[in-house]
Amino acid sequence: MTKRRVEPLVWLMFSGGGVMAAVFLPILAFLFALAIPLGWVARPDHVHLLAVVGHPVTLVVLLGMFVLMLVHSAHRFRYTLYDGLQVKRKTFTAVLCYGAAFIGSIAAVNVLARLA
Amino acid sequence: MSDSLVRAAHDVLIVGGGGAGLRAAIAIAETNPQLDVAVISKVYPMRSHTVSAEGGAAGVIAADDTLDEHIYDTISGSDWLGDQDAIEAFAHEAPRELLQLEHWGCPWSRQPDGHIAVRAFGGMKKMRTWFAADKTGFHMLHTLFQTSLKYNEVTRYDEVFVTRLLVDDGRVHGAVAVGLMTGKIQAVTGKAVILCTGGCGKVFPFTTNANINTGDGMSLAYRAGAPLKDMEFVQYHPTGLPFTGILITEATRAEGGWLLNKDGYRYLQDYDLGKPSPTPELRSMELGPRDRLSQAFVHEVEKGRTSDSPWGPVVHLDLRHLGEQVIDTRLPFVRELCLKYERIDPVHELIPVRPVVHYMMGGVHTDIDGATPVAGLYAAGETACVSINGANRLGSNSLPELLVFGARAGRAAAEYASAARAAPAVIEAQAADEVRRLERDVMGREPGTERISTIRDDMQATMEEAAGIYRTGPAMAKGADALAELQQRLLKAGVADTSRSFNTELTAALELANMLDIGECILRSGLEREESRGAHQRLDFPDRDDRRFLIHHLVHRNPDETPRVAPLPVTITRWPPGERIYGR
Amino acid sequence: MTEVRTYRRPMSIWWWTKKRSYFVFVMRELSSIFVAWFVVFLLLLVRAVGRGGAAYDDFLDWAASPGIVVLNFIAMGFLLLHTVTWFNLTPQAMAVRVHGRPVPPAVVIASQYVGLVVVSAFVYWLVTR
Amino acid sequence: MPDSIRLEVTRYRPDTDSEPQRQEYDVPLRKEWTVLDGLNHVKNEVDTTLSFRWSCRMGICGSCGMNVDGEPKLTCATFLTDYAPGPVRVEPLANFPVVRDLVVDLFDFMERLPRVKPWIIRDDDVTEVDGEYLQTPEELDAYKQFSMCINCMLCYSACPVYGLDPTFIGPAAIALAERYDLDSRDHGARERLDVLIEHEGVWGCTFVGECTRVCPKHVDPAGAIQRYKLKAAKESVKAFLLPRGTR
């Protein structure tokens, strides 16, 4: 019988987050981090944006996306620390990375819940 | 030191982790799990030379094929020198062994309906060669090795080099070996010992064989008092790549490849091997037996109809008409090898080839169960001579031979070991002797003026000169004298490497000593055989002489270390000697 | 097992600078920092949007400040590295089969880019409508 | 073309050296010579004490792996002319302990191999063989690529994760597990999963992908490992979701 282990589940979230980051993040980052602030694209109207973001479907999608991407980052960064910097305190590093992702996720819930 | 001298005691000790050795190990583990088996090998088992075999393994499975036909092809291929009882047993058990390998996971090539596919091979009247593309030996060896990992009762000593068998009162009790990593010399005892040490192609300069094929097991047995059999029969494979000697498998011809001389002419038709046809015809032309094809090459050279290359005369193998599709699915390794080592693409270009030393028909004399005359000592695989190959081995008979006789020797050794007693105390002294010999006589020699590689080169040149495709009495006698001289020179060659760990100069020295023994046996047996049969062709005795020479030759070692050749009758059951007919 | 004194070569901290492919690998892995940064950035945006028009405008002005713009350019570069490498490795990481037949890697890669374009167009439309 | 080329060879003699040294040899540069031919020239003509492994000289036995100019290579399949005018650095395979000169210690791998159970495991217990297990050419193709591994260890030498954490089971062993999992005759996937799902199993791999790039036999261990992760993840999700009885 297969033993229950967390690695596969973390890895699944890592992969999901990787897909999200590859597919959704480029356009979002491009629009809100570069194009709109720099005026390449007209600032969307606040009311419109609030309506889009506040829609329950958007909220759920964003929450899922944020959480997965945070786990993705935490997981990848953890291994970068192991391999790239040869960090030896492995458990500590893991707690730190996933801990940060956890706090980020709570924050995301908080922010998004306020819009709902 | 004596407490550490005997490293471990086992029931059965197998020397060699190639196809034969691993098959024997599994056979023992399966017959009697109570027994403690050990496999000693000078290389990791999956590096053994079985890994290089390309073409395939013969076993009757096709609906239109019969055991009798396999038997007959093998007997006539052997020029009637094979023992017919052994060949019968071989043909009967080969299909089962190959199926067993299938069950262990060997990726045999298949027909569309999922059944095993078979291809044609030289000297065979029916298609009966099982294959795994053109990496058959590779897949067989890895399958056997991986399957052997399943058995905890099999202990392995990897990279451990056996230097001597421990024999007392006509019984074998184990071996002395050098651990290559540590340089430690220790005895490993076994109630029975099976030699599965493979071939000895390195006795010759130009060979398909790997660096490790130095015939160690033959020499070990010979020195331990077991005779060698039919040593004069050395197989030349007709298609090796010039310079490297890398084999281009016979399967190329089975798939329809042609041999062309410099005029683009399929010259085999001039040598009583049948008439050319566009598609391959069994037992004809390019699918004739190896001895006859290699001999035809020599005649082409004499007629000036071969092409020149920096490495001597060559003919060409033409695969272009087979097309990329066939080459890539059935012969991918051949294409890879040609691209890599000759920088030519067989899809569009001709492959230069020449005959190359490939296989040793002779070897340690055994009966049909792999037993040698020394009690408890068994041999199987290329190092043994049962004999099913007689004067000429048919392509694709060797791989099934490893399986059939590896398993047989394993079972017989298991039975022997179950009844045998543990090693007597005297072998401890023998082991100490061997340690002394190695440390003082081999390692301790001052590096003199002689170099091991030079003596090896000289030996190889001597053997090529004296025991090539065509031989004469005077040439062989001269070669034997030259070898005796080389023996003397070897005693003066020092080992410059004083390091214990992975001392490959030491192993090279030991291997060279083994090869000199073998070379001597080849030439001595050859001198005695005043006839031409199979791979032994004498210009001074061009005909087969069944009246005098329908016999095996056994080479014993006299107490004064000289060889003595004695006859042994060939076992004939149902197939009286006849003419070897191909292409008619 | 043996008494041989084997030598274990130490692996330098800078091993990943020794070979181009190793360097690209570590850069790829470092993209994770920037993915995380964008998550934070977007969360801040969402929070600002939730707080009203003024907060929203303030946020965008902040995002246009030189420091943030430079950071975001760099981050964007890493993000694209992530996207490209992720797409390229997908066919290796999973054997995609349609009707039991394996799909060639090039097709898998191409279809991901198609997906990227469709998603991007949809988001663009949703935001700027 | 110059007529000779310099080899910069790493030497290490455990009895005398405290760490590896470099030694230079000039060898003839010939069109048909491989790096291995160069080394053999040294061994036979120049310095008989140089140690390295080799056997088949045709790229199939897997013993001659070394780092050539920093890249893991089969030296019998790597031609000197590709490095002209030289010099060529010849070092033992990276990431393994060095035993002597160019010889490395493979103990880790050999000890690990049996753990992934690289043999056919059947549900039915057939002991007598009569007739083959049928397998179509398509079913054969499904695992053939992964059965091509010659255990040359180049992939281990290229994998930084293995270099940093030698407890990682590593690319070739996992590829071999995948080879048997994908074999239509095998029923052992679950047993192998139990091994590879452990921490030292597939999870250490961060998909550097170098293993696949250096593999001389196109085995694609990197792909095998990632697929294994997916397989492990699927099984784990099932294990979490389904009640015990139905698994």
Ligand SMILES: Cc1cc2nc3c(=O)[nH]c(=O)nc-3n(C[C@H](O)[C@H](O)[C@H](O)COP(=O)(O)OP(=O)(O)OC[C@H]3O[C@@H](n4cnc5c(N)ncnc54)[C@H](O)[C@@H]3O)c2cc1C
């Ligand atoms: C290139 C090539 C292609 C071939 N193709 C075919 C083919 O298509 N079909 C076919 O039927 N046959 C073929 N053959 C022949 C066949 O492959 C060999 O005869 C067969 O593989 C020999 O197997 P073996 O088990 O006897 O020995 P090997 O596989 O050579 O194994 C010998 C073992 O003995 C060990 N050993 C040797 N000496 C010592 C020692 N002193 N101490 C400890 N261990 C030792 C080695 O480490 C090794 O493990 C081919 C041969 C060659 C060279």
Ligand code: SF4
């Ligand atoms: S996977 Fe490739 S590189 Fe790794 S050991 Fe096997 S053949 Fe060598």
Ligand code: F3S
């Ligand atoms: S190089 Fe190493 S990290 Fe994974 S993909 Fe290959 S095993």
Ligand code: FES
């Ligand atoms: S010597 Fe066998 S692979 Fe290179």
